[in-house]
Amino acid sequence: MMKRPKIKSIPYDDFKDNETFEKLVEELNAGGANVIVRKLDDLIDWGRSNSLWPLTFATSCCGIEFMAVCAARYDIARFGFEVTRNSPRQADVILVSGTITTKMAPVLKRLYDQMADPKYVVAIGGCSISGGPFTKSYHVVKGVDQVIPVDVYVPGCPPRPESFLYGMMQLQRKVKVENFFGTTNRKEKDPISRAEQREKDEIILSEEEKA
Amino acid sequence: METPENNKVNAPAGAAPAAGARPAAVRPAAPAAPAQPAKNLCEPKTVEPAALRKEMERLRRDEQMDFLECLTGMDWGEEGGLGVIYHLESTATGKRVALKTATTDREHPYLPTVSDLWDIANIYEREVYDFYGIIFTGHPDMRRIFMREDWVGFPFRKDSNPEKDNPLRMTNEPLTDLAPCYTLEADGTVRRSETPIFGEDDYVVNLGPQHPSTHGVLHFRIKLEGETIKKVDPILGYIHRGVEKLNESLTYPQTLALTDRLDYLGAMQNRHALCMCIEQAMGVEVSERVQYIRTIMDELQRIDSHILFFSCLCQDLGATTAFLYGFRDREKILDIFEETCGGRLILNYNTIGGVMADIHPNFVKRVKEFIPYMRHNIQEYFDVFINNVIFRNRAEGVGVLSKEQVISFGCTGGTGRASGWHNDVRKRMPYAMYGKVDFKEITRTEGDSFARCMIRMDEILESLNIIEQLIDNIPEGPFQEKMKPIIKVPEGTYYSAVEGSRGEFGVLLESRGDKFPYRLHYRSTGLPLVAVMDTACSGNMIADLITIGGTVDYVVPDIDR
Numbered sequence: 001m002m003k004r005p006k007i008k009s010i011p012y013d014d015f016k017d018n019e020t021f022e023k024l025v026e027e028l029n030a031g032g033a034n035v036i037v038r039k040l041d042d043l044i045d046w047g048r049s050n051s052l053w054p055l056t057f058a059t060s061c062c063g064i065e066f067m068a069v070c071a072a073r074y075d076i077a078r079f080g081f082e083v084t085r086n087s088p089r090q091a092d093v094i095l096v097s098g099t100i101t102t103k104m105a106p107v108l109k110r111l112y113d114q115m116a117d118p119k120y121v122v123a124i125g126g127c128s129i130s131g132g133p134f135t136k137s138y139h140v141v142k143g144v145d146q147v148i149p150v151d152v153y154v155p156g157c158p159p160r161p162e163s164f165l166y167g168m169m170q171l172q173r174k175v176k177v178e179n180f181f182g183t184t185n186r187k188e189k190d191p192i193s194r195a196e197q198r199e200k201d202e203i204i205l206s207e208e209e210k211a
Numbered sequence: 212m213e214t215p216e217n218n219k220v221n222a223p224a225g226a227a228p229a230a231g232a233r234p235a236a237v238r239p240a241a242p243a244a245p246a247q248p249a250k251n252l253c254e255p256k257t258v259e260p261a262a263l264r265k266e267m268e269r270l271r272r273d274e275q276m277d278f279l280e281c282l283t284g285m286d287w288g289e290e291g292g293l294g295v296i297y298h299l300e301s302t303a304t305g306k307r308v309a310l311k312t313a314t315t316d317r318e319h320p321y322l323p324t325v326s327d328l329w330d331i332a333n334i335y336e337r338e339v340y341d342f343y344g345i346i347f348t349g350h351p352d353m354r355r356i357f358m359r360e361d362w363v364g365f366p367f368r369k370d371s372n373p374e375k376d377n378p379l380r381m382t383n384e385p386l387t388d389l390a391p392c393y394t395l396e397a398d399g400t401v402r403r404s405e406t407p408i409f410g411e412d413d414y415v416v417n418l419g420p421q422h423p424s425t426h427g428v429l430h431f432r433i434k435l436e437g438e439t440i441k442k443v444d445p446i447l448g449y450i451h452r453g454v455e456k457l458n459e460s461l462t463y464p465q466t467l468a469l470t471d472r473l474d475y476l477g478a479m480q481n482r483h484a485l486c487m488c489i490e491q492a493m494g495v496e497v498s499e500r501v502q503y504i505r506t507i508m509d510e511l512q513r514i515d516s517h518i519l520f521f522s523c524l525c526q527d528l529g530a531t532t533a534f535l536y537g538f539r540d541r542e543k544i545l546d547i548f549e550e551t552c553g554g555r556l557i558l559n560y561n562t563i564g565g566v567m568a569d570i571h572p573n574f575v576k577r578v579k580e581f582i583p584y585m586r587h588n589i590q591e592y593f594d595v596f597i598n599n600v601i602f603r604n605r606a607e608g609v610g611v612l613s614k615e616q617v618i619s620f621g622c623t624g625g626t627g628r629a630s631g632w633h634n635d636v637r638k639r640m641p642y643a644m645y646g647k648v649d650f651k652e653i654t655r656t657e658g659d660s661f662a663r664c665m666i667r668m669d670e671i672l673e674s675l676n677i678i679e680q681l682i683d684n685i686p687e688g689p690f691q692e693k694m695k696p697i698i699k700v701p702e703g704t705y706y707s708a709v710e711g712s713r714g715e716f717g718v719l720l721e722s723r724g725d726k727f728p729y730r731l732h733y734r735s736t737g738l739p740l741v742a743v744m745d746t747a748c749s750g751n752m753i754a755d756l757i758t759i760g761g762t763v764d765y766v767v768p769d770i771d772r
């Protein structure tokens with residue numbers, strides 16, 4: 001007889017243990033925090049973290065699993081993510097589920113730029129983390145973090161719905177420790193900052209002219 | 212214990228296969244080279260480019276070869292040149308031929324077009340131009356189709372280095388409004404001319420690449436007159452992953468992994484096709500047990516895909532409740548898959564010479580529970596959505612395709628069968644257990660969106676019938692043949708096809724006797740379905756594009772490959 005593998009759920013301590021967050025909290029509170037502002041922050045962050053609206057953005061296989069997460073059994077509505085938006089202007093978080101090709105990369109960047117701050121990016125699946133099974137291909141971007149900054153990575157090919165939810169809960173934790181008033185939270189640089197972008201454009205343009 | 216329906220060896224439900232059924236040493240090692248030519252060997256007849264037009268016209272007119280099954284670009288190196296393999300079939304007589312042609316001029320490769328004989332050749336030849344740079348003289352629209360227009364070089368040529376020439380470009384992609392056309396003059400020179408795709412005053416709307424109801428990343432440029440669609444110009448390649456090129460540097464067992472990710476709703480069938488192609492080419496016979504398992508899995512996958520089709524169609528038309536109903540049932544199939552294969556969507560189950568693991572002890576029981584469950588629940592689909600007057604009005608008489616059109620566009624699968632074309636590969640070229648089970652090929656004649664939807668609903672029931680006939684009789688046997696550690700396919704060109712969830716999924720394999728394929732081409736089921744959108748949508752309202760696109764049922768990564 002085949003043995004059924006025993007699957008243990010992730011222990012509570014492991015779930016809570018995340019160096020990145022500890023560092024983030026430390027940095028944010030480095031200069032001390034104003035009591036009133038921090039209390040207000042907590043309240044607003046609590047509200048925000050439980051009503052993150054994702055953009056419906058799916059390029060391939062992982063997108064089907066995203067649909068499964070939205071449907072009856074896994075019910076993403078339990079976490080307040082069910083309001084999927086079709087327009088980037090109304091979305092808080094973009095779930096990059098699926099392979100991003102070099103032809104798609106400028107489109108993805110534009111979608112990201114169209115979203116209103118504060119905005120978050122979750123890279124779902126091997127493809128959006130590193131190119132996944134297609135990493136050797138000439139037409140696949142080797143990780144979306146080359147194009148837009150990523151907050152949470154969810155590995156898998158495709159990730160199981162449970163991993164989706166775990167990843168989204170980690171994003172909630174991140175939102176919860178952020179400051180809403182006064183300071184800026186986003187320290188990581190856009191991988192392609194505007195200046196670099198302009199430079200690159202010029203090079204390509206001049207090359208085109210030469211050709 | 213139920214009585215078996217026929218006198219096949221009866222595997223007790225829920226029982227694990229005996230230890231003796233393990234694969235090791237049950238059968239002798241597979242022979243290195245088959246004595247007779249492989250079943251799926253195709254020996255394409257060579258035609259000189261100069262004589263190609265005449266030969267093609269003769270086949271089309273006199274032999275009624277009206278179905279261009281597959282058109283594959285090839286790079287045979289310096290001596291062989293750049294060329295094309297054509298697979299033709301006559302829908303009247305069922306006769307099939309394969310032809311090939313090549314030109315050795317790598318600087319200016321010209322071949323004559325066949326796009327006026329078969330509508331689908333238009334998009335296939337653009338694909339070959341995009342990958343190999345072969346220019347088809349007389350083709351009305353020689354634009355790139357998958358790559359950006361500023362892409363340098365032709366990625367599929369053996370001597371190209373696409374990654375070096377093409378860094379990640381973050382500029383917006385240029386889109387031309389002019390379609391280049393190359394004409395062969397009487398004196399042998401080639402003249403380039405350009406025709407505008409859209410006129411000066413045309414009103415053009417972009418749909419996609421990021422749009423929730425294009426089922427992936429697909430871009431249409433739509434010319435409108437008021438609300439009426441006049442022309443649809445698809446722009447593809449937003450999920451072109453270069454799978455075919457990647458395959459050329461992977462060993463055969465490695466190539467399998469990528470098939471699941473093409474049409475992820477036909478993961479089983481796609482991989483079945485590739486495994487079958489390699490097995491037949493090597494002359495390996497898989498055990499009957501494997502044939503049974505593969506057939507059942509293929510049909511479960513088909514049901515899975517059709518349920519998802521229904522759910523997405525509902526979602527696109529705003530019926531979110533029906534979407535949830537569909538996914539509730541789909542999860543049941545995913546549970547069955549998960550127990551045996553370990554995956555939900557990407558299954559990685561078929562292998563060369565068998566399957567990855569034997570079926571789970573619960574498999575038979577679960578499937579038998581699922582059959583009556585699904586038969587009962589499909590009624591709900593009709594109650595909540597299909598019999599709804601809103602859907603009826605949006606689907607009936609909308610996006611009509613005639614039988615001639617679907618054949619000329621090569622739209623196999625449910626889309627073709629909705630227009631009355633009997634194209635089911637399971638009947639045309641039976642494989643696995645399909646020759647032995649009793650099932651109907653579902654066809655209709657209306658050719659509209661409603662017929663396309665109904666075909667898939669009826670196919671769910673028919674697939675349940677097929678599974679019901681097989682599930683009690685899975686014979687004992689090894690689930691994996693003993694294969695050599697390094698798999699090499701004898702030299703030759705092979706073509707095998709299976710009925711995927713949305714049409715004929717074909718695999719063309721050219722081997723030079725190495726452990727890597729020389730060329731591995733997939734006949735995409737979705738590419739013809741996108742090509743036909745222009746014909747299906749013209750004259751309909753812009754809102755109907757969603758219904759039509761939903762019912763022809765394409766999956767974008769399978770189109771772009």
Ligand code: SF4
Nearest residue numbers: 061125126127157158
């Ligand atoms: S990570 Fe795997 S499942 Fe997800 S898009 Fe990539 S290939 Fe598909």
